[in-house]
Amino acid sequence: MAAKMHLAQFLVHGPTYHSLAMWRHPKTAAAGYDWSRPALYQHIARVCERGLFDMVFFADLNYISDTYRHSLEPALRYAAQAPEHDPIPLLSYMAAATRHIGVASTFSVSQHHPFYAARLWATLDHLTEGRAGWNVVTSINHNQDANFGVDRPPTDVRYDRAHEFIEVCRKLWSSWEPDAVVMDREAAVFADAAKVHRIEHAGPFFRSRGPLNVVRSPQDGPAILQAGTSPKGVDFAAKYADAIFAIQPRPEDAKRYFDGIKGRMAELGRAPGECRILFGAQPILGASEAEARERQDEHNSLVPLEGGMAILSAHADYDLSKIDLDAPMADRTEPELQRLKTRFRKPSGESMSLREVAQRHGQSVGLPQFVGTVKSVADQMEAFLETAGGDGFMLSPIHSPGAIEEFVDLVVPELQRRGLMRTRYEGRTLRDLLRQEG
Numbered sequence: 001m002a003a004k005m006h007l008a009q010f011l012v013h014g015p016t017y018h019s020l021a022m023w024r025h026p027k028t029a030a031a032g033y034d035w036s037r038p039a040l041y042q043h044i045a046r047v048c049e050r051g052l053f054d055m056v057f058f059a060d061l062n063y064i065s066d067t068y069r070h071s072l073e074p075a076l077r078y079a080a081q082a083p084e085h086d087p088i089p090l091l092s093y094m095a096a097a098t099r100h101i102g103v104a105s106t107f108s109v110s111q112h113h114p115f116y117a118a119r120l121w122a123t124l125d126h127l128t129e130g131r132a133g134w135n136v137v138t139s140i141n142h143n144q145d146a147n148f149g150v151d152r153p154p155t156d157v158r159y160d161r162a163h164e165f166i167e168v169c170r171k172l173w174s175s176w177e178p179d180a181v182v183m184d185r186e187a188a189v190f191a192d193a194a195k196v197h198r199i200e201h202a203g204p205f206f207r208s209r210g211p212l213n214v215v216r217s218p219q220d221g222p223a224i225l226q227a228g229t230s231p232k233g234v235d236f237a238a239k240y241a242d243a244i245f246a247i248q249p250r251p252e253d254a255k256r257y258f259d260g261i262k263g264r265m266a267e268l269g270r271a272p273g274e275c276r277i278l279f280g281a282q283p284i285l286g287a288s289e290a291e292a293r294e295r296q297d298e299h300n301s302l303v304p305l306e307g308g309m310a311i312l313s314a315h316a317d318y319d320l321s322k323i324d325l326d327a328p329m330a331d332r333t334e335p336e337l338q339r340l341k342t343r344f345r346k347p348s349g350e351s352m353s354l355r356e357v358a359q360r361h362g363q364s365v366g367l368p369q370f371v372g373t374v375k376s377v378a379d380q381m382e383a384f385l386e387t388a389g390g391d392g393f394m395l396s397p398i399h400s401p402g403a404i405e406e407f408v409d410l411v412v413p414e415l416q417r418r419g420l421m422r423t424r425y426e427g428r429t430l431r432d433l434l435r436q437e438g
């Protein structure tokens with residue numbers, strides 16, 4: 001039996017997701033849902049649950065970038081990942097409209113104390129009845145640190161801090177034993193104090209006494225998600241994550257990434273199914289191949305190059321206006337660009353120019369576009385996973401609403417016909433869904 005794909009829906013609480021064309025796309029404009037109105041998000045959650053997705057997933061940033069040309073103007077003009085409203089309040093709102101699907105969001109560990117994060121995520125895990133997922137990020141841009149008034153440590157130190165952060169959270173999440181709440185009304189005993197423990201954590205970055213003032217949550221804290229590519233990022237994911245979101249445009253690079261994570265997991269004694277690797281993809285459907293290509297052209301032509309430069313500069317935290325637009329990117333040596341280097345090659349392996357990389361970054365932030373009829377998009381998804389060995393996809397629409405509904409109603413049944421997708425939910429929690437094999 002072929003392995004079943006795990007699908008998640010990528011979202012941002014803002015006007016653009018991965019596509020800079022999204023807010024201007026005629027179908028977004030015609031749909032009548034506004035990105036800033038809450039009804040859209042309950043609608044999306046219901047649609048994705050109809051499609052038996054594992055989760056809806058929010059990226060999140062806490063800044064408007066001025067990295068490109070030291071100006072806020074390009075980000076604001078093109079809605080280049082700005083504005084972004086806080087997604088956390090949406091999670092319980094979306095969970096209230098659904099029963100099974102996981103609701104996950106990014107939350108950075110670089111600016112807060114672990115006690116605050118542990119309490120927030122345990123509470124969300126209760127409110128969603130075990131469907132909460134936390135994408136643990138260390139953040140990418142100096143503007144975020146500046147907004148919180150903190151100094152930006154180097155990547156390695158950020159990950160050392162992140163390891164300790166999550167360890168403190170784990171201690172706090174298990175500071176209440178599962179049967180600590182007694183609720184014996186007659187004897188006047190709410191909780192058994194012998195089963196609620198201080199953690200007395202004292203490490204290089206954090207101190208916390210505990211216990212948490214939230215009772216043990218359905219998943220013992222949320223499911224943990226991660227997205228990182230450096231050796232320390234991979235180590236973090238292999239150790240703690242239940243799922244990883246990865247952007248690897250070329251299946252060969254995706255395979256290298258996949259093997260690296262699963263290899264490290266094996267060294268740490270974890271089974272491969274304990275952490276799913278979801279590769280980002282942007283489906284573009286048409287009734288015929290020609291119509292799908294037309295839709296792709298229409299979408300891609302709505303992306304301004306300057307907007308792509310603004311996002312790419314923000315993600316690298318490096319002002320790319322210093323580089324010639326026609327310069328090849330694959331062999332650049334700037335340290336800031338190394339993290340993104342698998343996004344600098346064409347499918348053939350040839351280097352892309354800065355212009356090409358920035359244009360694609362504005363279209364999809366490097367996600368491959370799967371373009372065609374329902375059958376051919378399903379073929380492309382299947383072929384990608386066959387080469388890459390991935391567990392599934394993080395799907396990103398070109399317009400919203402509309403594109404997600406189309407995928408769920410047309411492609412999901414095709415994947416189910418091929419035996420490549422679940423036909424019902426099994427289990428209760430987001431972690432159960434991520435572990436589900438059949």
Ligand SMILES: Cc1cc2nc3c(=O)[nH]c(=O)nc-3n(C[C@H](O)[C@H](O)[C@H](O)COP(=O)(O)O)c2cc1C
Nearest residue numbers: 059060106137138139140227228229230233245247
């Ligand atoms: C696919 C992907 C998605 C990410 N999404 C976010 C995000 O939504 N918010 C954020 O602050 N950082 C995000 N990051 C940044 C990572 O959390 C991490 O800080 C960054 O990639 C640096 O770590 P690395 O060198 O291990 O890749 C993302 C990274 C990747 C690769």
